[in-house]
Amino acid sequence: MERSVHRIFYHIVILVILSLLSVGLWAETIHEQRSKYRDITVTQVGERRCLLFNVHRGDRNQTCMMVNNRDLLVFDYTRMSFAGLLLQPVPENILVIGLGGGSIPMTFADMFPNAKIDIIEIDEAVVQVAQEYFYYTDTENMTVHIDDGRPFIKRAGIRGQKYDYIVLDAFSGDYIPEHMLTREFLDEVKAIMNTDGVLVANTFSTSRLYDHESVTYQRAFGEFYNFKLPTSGNRIIIAKQGNLPPRGDLVEESRRVAPSLEKYGVPLTDYPRRLTTRVDWDMSRRELTDQYSPGNLLRND
């Protein structure tokens, strides 16, 4: 009896040691910072450096970068964010909501050195970490603004500012903040888009919110491209004002633009066939509005 207890005890000790070792091997924490909104952790495994929010709650990597090949985009969703180039290949004014490690705006800056890029990030600690660990710097044409995305966009609308390419990539806690999921918000976004501008929104393809989100985007923009990859849990919404171009144009455009995206690891020619306007959501779901946006409650179902 006593022996078996001892054996169990030894097993547990060995398991604990092993798990501690494996954590140590897999991810070395090189920086930790507590901000107004979250705990920020930077880890590095080999050449791969990652930014994580709220690690204690088991959140996934927010963004990663290869230190030895900084141009390479590590995640599917960051690569997918450039699918908007199929509709708008030469953006001159770019807006990115949500900085993260800065890989999306830095890629834009590298591709289009003359484009004017505005980045909105609510958490100044994220900006600091992006600067110190992910090589982000403001340039003459690229500025990060510490602000909430919604008021920034509302103000831009009042000023009559227009953008050619807008990336919505704002996440707080579990998901996109509720006030950036509503019809009113999307109408405000639409108001700051040029007639040939494109909106690229990063969302999750799982959860019941998927239906509500899809209905809301459809009411605001009409038909939009739904972009999913089997390797990713993200669903990228690609929308523009007016009619979407026919798929043939996208294929042609992808061949033209793809070479310039090669060094970032974006397989643009694979994308057109993944873009679909097929409705795969429950259209009877309620539209999200400023009056009705229980986003996080819906996610639990």
Next chain:
Amino acid sequence: MAIEMLGARILSPYFGGSLSVWGSIITIFMLALALGYLIGGRLSTGKPNPINYAIFFLGAAIFSLPVILFADVVMEPIFLTIEDPRYGSLFASIFLFFIPTSILGMISPYSVRLMVESEEHSGHMAGLLYFVSTLGSAAGTLGTSFYFVLWFEVNQILWGAVAALTLAGCVILSAGYTQKLKRANETANYGKKRA
């Protein structure tokens, strides 16, 4: 509390969802309640009566209406003049929530005065009142954040709060009125007996 929980939802389209927006709302609610307690207590020193008491409920209901009807009208100019969302949300909270909340604050001390019949029971009554009102706050918070926002639109919940306040005001008025009639009858009877 239900209104407080919705406050963030009402302000977020203009001032975002940053921590400072929550801070503004809670600060203004606390200040308004503090002032309400002070005024309510002062008002209760004279001749407290159910009619005044009912007016608090009805007043709070009426002054909550702008939150439903004119929220955009109030927030738009603030949004345009104040760039900093911290102060923007602070001023918006003042204009939208300060008056109804301070009127609601008057209810508590006035209730204590109405309920207390003897010095001996004053602590007991105050304790009971805190118990009921804090329990109500907890219920309002939980109900709003867990369920109401899932079932209703923000304005529908606010209309519900306004209806509840109005109903409470009317119940108190009618109760006060019957009490007054009773007392009038008693004095009349007393007068008859004397005669």
